[in-house]
Amino acid sequence: LLVLLPPSPSPLPPPSFSLLLFLLLPSPPSLPSLQGKGYDTAKHTLACFGGAGGQHSCAIARALGMTTVLVHRYSGILSAYGLALADVVHEAQEPCAVVYEASSFQYLDERIQALSEKSVLSLQNQGFERSDITTTPYLHLRYSKTDCALMCTSVPPSGATPTPRHGDFKHTFIQRYQCEFGFTIPDRPIVVDDIRVRTTGKGCSFQPKVLPSATSLPVVETVAQCYFSNGFLDTNVYILDHMTSGHSVKGPCIIIDKNCTIVVEPDCEASITSYGDVQIQVGSGGVMETGTDLDTIQLSIFSHRFMSIAEQMGRVLQRTAISTNIKERLDFSCAMFGPDGGLVANAPHIPVHLGAMQEAVQFQLGYLGDNLHEGDVILSNHPLAGGSHLPDLTVITPVFYPGALRPVFFVASRGHHADIGGLTPGSMPPDSEHLWQEGMCVKSFKLVEKGIFQESGVTELLMAPAKYPGCSGTRNLHDNLSDLRAQVAANHKGIALVKALIDEYGLATVQAYMKHIQENAAVAVRDMLKEIAAKAKVTTGHTSLEAVDYMDDGTPIKLRVEITEEGDACFDFTGTGARVHGNCNAPRAVVLSAIIYCLRCMVAHDIPLNQGCLSPIRVVIPTESLLHPTEDSAVVGGNVLTSQRLVDVVFRAFGACAASQGCMNNTTFGDATVGYYETVAGGAGAGPSWHGRSGVHTHMTNTRITDPEILERRYPAILKSFQLREGTGGRGLYNGGDGVVREMVFRRPMTLSLMSERRVYAPYGLNGGCDGAKGMNVLMTAAGEERNLWSKATVQVLPGDIFHLETPGGGGYGNPSDMPESSTQVPRPSQYAPKGSLHTYKLTQESS
Numbered sequence: 001l002l003v004l005l006p007p008s009p010s011p012l013p014p015p016s017f018s019l020l021l022f023l024l025l026p027s028p029p030s031l032p033s034l035q036g037k038g039y040d041t042a043k044h045t046l047a048c049f050g051g052a053g054g055q056h057s058c059a060i061a062r063a064l065g066m067t068t069v070l071v072h073r074y075s076g077i078l079s080a081y082g083l084a085l086a087d088v089v090h091e092a093q094e095p096c097a098v099v100y101e102a103s104s105f106q107y108l109d110e111r112i113q114a115l116s117e118k119s120v121l122s123l124q125n126q127g128f129e130r131s132d133i134t135t136t137p138y139l140h141l142r143y144s145k146t147d148c149a150l151m152c153t154s155v156p157p158s159g160a161t162p163t164p165r166h167g168d169f170k171h172t173f174i175q176r177y178q179c180e181f182g183f184t185i186p187d188r189p190i191v192v193d194d195i196r197v198r199t200t201g202k203g204c205s206f207q208p209k210v211l212p213s214a215t216s217l218p219v220v221e222t223v224a225q226c227y228f229s230n231g232f233l234d235t236n237v238y239i240l241d242h243m244t245s246g247h248s249v250k251g252p253c254i255i256i257d258k259n260c261t262i263v264v265e266p267d268c269e270a271s272i273t274s275y276g277d278v279q280i281q282v283g284s285g286g287v288m289e290t291g292t293d294l295d296t297i298q299l300s301i302f303s304h305r306f307m308s309i310a311e312q313m314g315r316v317l318q319r320t321a322i323s324t325n326i327k328e329r330l331d332f333s334c335a336m337f338g339p340d341g342g343l344v345a346n347a348p349h350i351p352v353h354l355g356a357m358q359e360a361v362q363f364q365l366g367y368l369g370d371n372l373h374e375g376d377v378i379l380s381n382h383p384l385a386g387g388s389h390l391p392d393l394t395v396i397t398p399v400f401y402p403g404a405l406r407p408v409f410f411v412a413s414r415g416h417h418a419d420i421g422g423l424t425p426g427s428m429p430p431d432s433e434h435l436w437q438e439g440m441c442v443k444s445f446k447l448v449e450k451g452i453f454q455e456s457g458v459t460e461l462l463m464a465p466a467k468y469p470g471c472s473g474t475r476n477l478h479d480n481l482s483d484l485r486a487q488v489a490a491n492h493k494g495i496a497l498v499k500a501l502i503d504e505y506g507l508a509t510v511q512a513y514m515k516h517i518q519e520n521a522a523v524a525v526r527d528m529l530k531e532i533a534a535k536a537k538v539t540t541g542h543t544s545l546e547a548v549d550y551m552d553d554g555t556p557i558k559l560r561v562e563i564t565e566e567g568d569a570c571f572d573f574t575g576t577g578a579r580v581h582g583n584c585n586a587p588r589a590v591v592l593s594a595i596i597y598c599l600r601c602m603v604a605h606d607i608p609l610n611q612g613c614l615s616p617i618r619v620v621i622p623t624e625s626l627l628h629p630t631e632d633s634a635v636v637g638g639n640v641l642t643s644q645r646l647v648d649v650v651f652r653a654f655g656a657c658a659a660s661q662g663c664m665n666n667t668t669f670g671d672a673t674v675g676y677y678e679t680v681a682g683g684a685g686a687g688p689s690w691h692g693r694s695g696v697h698t699h700m701t702n703t704r705i706t707d708p709e710i711l712e713r714r715y716p717a718i719l720k721s722f723q724l725r726e727g728t729g730g731r732g733l734y735n736g737g738d739g740v741v742r743e744m745v746f747r748r749p750m751t752l753s754l755m756s757e758r759r760v761y762a763p764y765g766l767n768g769g770c771d772g773a774k775g776m777n778v779l780m781t782a783a784g785e786e787r788n789l790w791s792k793a794t795v796q797v798l799p800g801d802i803f804h805l806e807t808p809g810g811g812g813y814g815n816p817s818d819m820p821e822s823s824t825q826v827p828r829p830s831q832y833a834p835k836g837s838l839h840t841y842k843l844t845q846e847s848s
Contacts, residue, residue, distance in 0.1 A: 041066050043504075049075035054262035054278075058251070061282045062265075073208070073276040076259025087203045088126065090119045093196040100141060100190040105164040111195050112137045112166050119199035128201035137166045140194035141173040143185050147322050147482050148489075149193050150176050181320075181485060182377070182397070182492030183453045208275045214246035221256075228252060228266055245274045290505055292512035299520065302513035303608055306345035309497045310334045313413060314347045317490035323418055323479045325677060326486070328710055331416035331703045334490055336498065337361045339408055342611035344514050352388055352643045352700035353414045354609060355593030360386025360394045361410050367444050372407060374400040377448035377488050379458065381420075383435070383587035384631055385443045389639035390435070391416050391427045391677075395447060395484065397491035399498050401507060408507060411494035413487040417480055418675045421465030421473045424753050425670030426677045430792035432583045432634040436468050448488055455481065475675055521612030524605045526567030529616060532654060533563040547653035548575070549645055552760040552791050555580055555626055557642075557649050571595055571650075572620040573627055582792070583755075585629035586638030586646065591621060594646035597700065602656055637792070640664045640679070641757045643700040651685075652764065658685035658736055658811030659763035660698035663775065665807050666755040669717065669746070669797070676715045679703055683729045683737035683772055683810035685763065692737035692810035695724050716747040725773070725806055732769030732812025739773065739807035746797045752779075758808040759791040768815025778804040 041064040048057040048071055057069045074081040092115040098104040116135045123133050142149035154167025163170075170190060178184050219242050226235040233252050240257040248271040249255070251264035255278060262278055264270045270280045290298050313334035318327055325331045333349035341362035346354045363385040364378050372378075378396040381387045387394065394414045398407035422439035423429035432438050440462050447458055462480055463473035474480055502510050533543040545561040558575035579585045595617065600609045607613075621628040626642065629635065641663060648659040661682030668677045679701050684692040697703060708719045720743040729736035746752075754777050763772035777789040782800030789795065797803070 045070055047072070049078040049260075051076045051260045054255075054260050056263075058263065058265040058268050058280060058282055061280075067282050069280040069282060071260070071262055071278040071280070073278075074259070076257065084204050085206055088123065088128070088201040090122045090199045090201075091196060092119045092199075093194055096140075096192045096195050098192050099144070100139070100170060100192050102162045104192070105162065108139070108192065108195065109165045112164075112197060115195065115197040116199065119197050123199055123201040126201065132202045134200050134202075136198045136200070138196040138198065139169045139173075139192050140196065141169065141190050141192060143177075144189040144191050145478070145481075146185075146485065148181075148320050148485070150180065151194075151196065152176060178451070180492070181489040182495070183375075183448045183451050183488060185453055185455065210274050211245040211272070211276050214244050214272075218243050218247040218249055224254070226252060226254070226263075230266070233266065240276075240278070243272050245272055245276075247272045290509055292509055294516050298513065299516055302510070303345070303517050305501060306336055306514070306517065307347060307608055309336050309411075309494055309501070310345055310347040310349075312497060313411065313490040313494040314349060316493040317413055317415065317486050320486035320489050321415070322482045322486075323476075324706055324710060324714060325418050326415045326483055328706055329416075329678065329703045331679075332413060332487075333357065333415075334411070334413045334494070336494065337410040337412065338511070338514050338518075338611070339406065339410075341365045341410060342518065344409070344517065344610055345608045346610075348702070350414075350700075350702050351597040352590060352593050352639060353392065355596040356386055356388045356587075356589035357394060357412050357414055358386070358611060359589040359592065360414075361396055361412055362386065364396055364444060372398050373450070374398070375448065375451040376446055377491065379445045379447040379484070380442055382441055382443040383589070383629075383633075383635050386589045387587065388414075388590055388593070388643075389636045390422075390438045390441055391418075391420055391636070392639065393417055393420070393484065393487070395487035395491060397488070397495060399495050401499060401502055404507070408502070408511070409498050411491045411498065413490045415483055415487055416677070417483060418677050419475045419670070420462060420480065421475070422471050424668070424794055425475055425672075425675040425751055426668030426753060427675075428636055428640075428666055428668045428677060428753055428755060429583070430637075430753050430755050430794050432636060433581055435632050435634055436465065437471060438583070438634060438636045439465050439471075440474065447484060453485065453488070458484065472672070475670065475672060517608065518610050518612035518615070521607045521610050522615035524603045524607050525599050525613050526616045528567075528599075528603050529563050529569050530565070530567040533565065533567075536563070545653040545655075547649050549649045549652065549659075549764070550761050551577075551580075551584060551626075551642070551645060552757050553580065553582070553584070555584070557626065557645055559649050559653050561653050568616045568618070570618045570620060573625070574620060574622055576622060576625045576627055579624055579626055579629040579633055582637065583634035584626065584637040584642050585633045585635050586627050586642040587635055588621060588628060590639055590643050591627050591646060592619065594643050594650060594700065595619065598647055598650040598654075598656075602654060637755050640666050640701070641755060644698070645757065647699045648685075648764070652766070655766065657687035658692070658730065658732070658766040658769050658813045659772065660685040660692070660737075660810045661739060661758060661772070661775070661808040662763050663757040663808060664697075664701045664755075665775065665805060666753075667803070667805065668753040668755075669715075669750045671748075671750050674715060676711075676717070678706055680740065680742055680805060680807055681705065682739040682775070682807035683763070685766075685772075685810040686730070686732055686734035686736050686769060686813035688767075688813060689734070691734045692729055692812075694729065694738035695740045696737065698810075716750065718745040718747065719743075720745050720802060725809065728773035728806075728809030730763070730765045730770035730772040730809060730812030731816065732765055732767075733814025733816055734769070734812065736763070736765070736769070736772045736810030736812045739775065739809045740805075742805045742807075744803050746801050746803070747799055749796065749798055751794060752797045752803060753794045754789060754792065756791045763808050763811045765811040766813050768817075769812030772809030772811045775808040776804075776806040778806075780804055 045068045046061045140149045152172040154169045157163040157168045220236045222237045225232045236253040238255045251268040252266045253264045255262040321327045333353035335346035336344045343358040396412040399409040401408045420427045420439035423437045427439040465471045466473040543563045548558045555577035560572045562570045644662045665680035681695045684698045686692040725739040725741045728739045762774045779787045780802040
């Protein structure tokens with residue numbers, strides 16, 4: 001077993017190990033597999049243990065570009081050695097529900113004392129002497145009216161304020177809360193959820209023996225012929241017990257111990273440390289410093305390090321949020337941006353968020369100017385400020401670094417909040433005509449200012465929609481505040497990781513590779529556009545691409561793409577219909593999201609989705625059109641419906657694939673006390689070499705569906721049916737994916753709101769493939785009536801009413817009649833092998 005140790009400026013202490021990555025023999029890892037995780041292995045030490053680990057350590061180190069190997073003195077029996085030295089721990093815990101204040105200190109001290117006595121007795125019964133037992137008390141603390149509690153130990157009391165006899169727990173809590181979330185909530189009561197006492201019985205006391213320094217050369221026991229990559233070589237054999245501190249031997253040689261054998265390969269040198277460990281220098285032993293010039297290996301490492309920052313932000317957000325939308329449905333996105341607000345890297349979250357977030361960050365840079373300081377966090381959701389639709393709240397934090405006067409990076413998170421006020425529960429009114437009807441609207445607000453969370457200010461904003469006729473303020477303020485704190489915490493995690501990256505490589509190097517990555521993406525997109533232009537010129541005589549599609553109300557979305565020989569392109573939406581007297585208007589940020597998503601899908605290289613993808617692109621959007629509405633236009637449907645139709649139009653112009661369901665099938669229900677929102681899967685379009693997937697979220701949505709158990713436990717509804725809608729995918733050489741059927745029974749009177757598309761115009765097939773089936777919304781009342789609901793509708797439901805949803809299928813690709821008679825249709829695989837970055841990320845999310 002081999003382990004990567006992080007780089008350390010000082011010698012490794014005996015026998016402490018910090019383990020990062022495990023590699024199992026006999027299948028040595030490839031360097032790209034580790035670069036793909038963002039590890040620069042050359043900066044780490046390879047530690048090996050187990051009887052055979054030392055035989056392969058030099059070869060593995062060479063393969064990973066590493067220069068140092070450490071073999072512990074007891075590597076052959078390291079597990080047993082660790083068990084012998086391990087402490088025995090006993091923990092006792094009990095629930096508590098008191099406020100951390102002077103009147104409760106006596107109670108807390110009494111309960112800590114009782115748990116301590118119980119734990120000490122348990123260890124004494126295992127044979128430990130009282131003098132070998134230590135106790136550490138903990139309190140599980142949280143701010144009142146919040147949900148994230150932290151387990152805190154105490155520090156010695158300062159004497160300035162009263163504390164429990166067992167120490168000052170509040171001081172630790174405030175420090176940890178600031179570290180975890182990036183802000184504190186002064187004057188808010190602190191609640192004790194649990195009391196825990198950890199009692200430790202000290203294990204075997206063992207101090208490694210320091211070996212005497214060598215005064216002579218090590219004894220060669222024998223010389224053997226061993227085969228290496230350059231043939232048989234004379235190989236000295238040494239006995240580890242006959243060697244001492246300071247002995248150094250050059251490879252090839254073998255060092256034999258009672259429990260392991262170490263092979264030192266040619267061009268390697270092994271030395272014995274003062275504690276008897278074996279340290280091997282592989283090759284020259286020098287590590288090349290990373291500079292600002294482009295290096296392909298470092299490009300891969302930085303690309304994945306940047307993406308890893310966004311992924312870890314997402315895990316913090318999911319872990320600390322409490323709403324179903326963010327915690328279970330994963331309707332959120334996290335990303336990292338450069339000092340100019342350009343997208344650097346993102347986790348594989350929601351495509352419609354990621355391209356638009358760049359616009360949001362750049363708006364704040366222009367809007368606030370120099371009024372951005374360390375400790376500030378910005379909240380925004382307005383369409384003109386880079387918002388997608390109002391329920392998507394964006395939290396932006398500047399990253400300041402010592403010595404830099406302006407932010408060196410930005411991190412941001414965007415999450416869909418289940419309710420922010422407006423006409424209907426869920427803040428997704430199908431009949432909204434003005435922006436103010438869709439809930440809270442904010443261009444720029446300092447959610448955190450100088451490290452203080454502005455709860456009263458954001459609460460006022462969330463309740464503000466109630467001043468408009470027919471509207472309400474947020475119907476779930478508690479979830480809003482909790483999820484906003486979670487977004488701030490996610491950003492705080494991103495800041496810590498960005499600063500750690502800069503500490504490791506230097507600001508100039510990190511920003512240089514940010515530009516290299518963006519330039520690499522631009523080159524990849526240009527190459528793809530050149531290839532498409534060349535094919536188009538051969539087949540049509542020109543390099544123009546065109547497509548048009550229609551929303552269910554008849555509004556056209558028209559696109560003309562002009563590609564130059566240099567690989568630049570103009571996406572011209574002239575001819576698109578005027579803005580609608582409804583809410584399917586799409587802000588410019590959503591249009592850019594659709595374009596950058598489509599370009600990234602069509603590029604055949606593994607590049608992160610970033611600002612560079614749009615560098616070769618110029619976008620023309622007519623003003624006051626469906627894709628460039630006025631400031632007060634309703635937009636809630638533009639984000640979830642028009643964005644999907646935009647993707648279909650772009651892919652149709654490029655001939656990339658048939659239309660997917662072209663919709664998110666947005667379903668919202670609730671009342672004055674609860675609001676629920678979900679997007680429902682459908683069929684994916686087929687392509688030149690693949691069948692469309694059935695029952696999946698497609699393109700601009702990448703969320704989960706809520707688990708039935710969570711849906712039925714938290715909300716007044718029962719999931720009656722959820723299954724594939726067989727045969728709804730368009731037929732073709734490759735078939736489109738099937739839609740789904742979903743039925744819910746309501747358990748109390750509520751408002752049901754629907755926003756959907758592809759109920760009039762079917763998802764198109766391509767190159768002779770058939771269209772996919774259109775969708776349908778039906779309400780079956782408890783009285784036995786059936787009502788066909790329009791694609792955008794708001795209805796009142798009663799207990800026993802059933803909502804029956806049929807989602808569209810995907811279009812087919814290719815005409816089956818074009819196949820030779822002896823051929824049969826390309827079979828649809830019975831199962832798909834999960835693979836790729838999205839699959840890996842999905843597994844990580846599900847395990848968090």
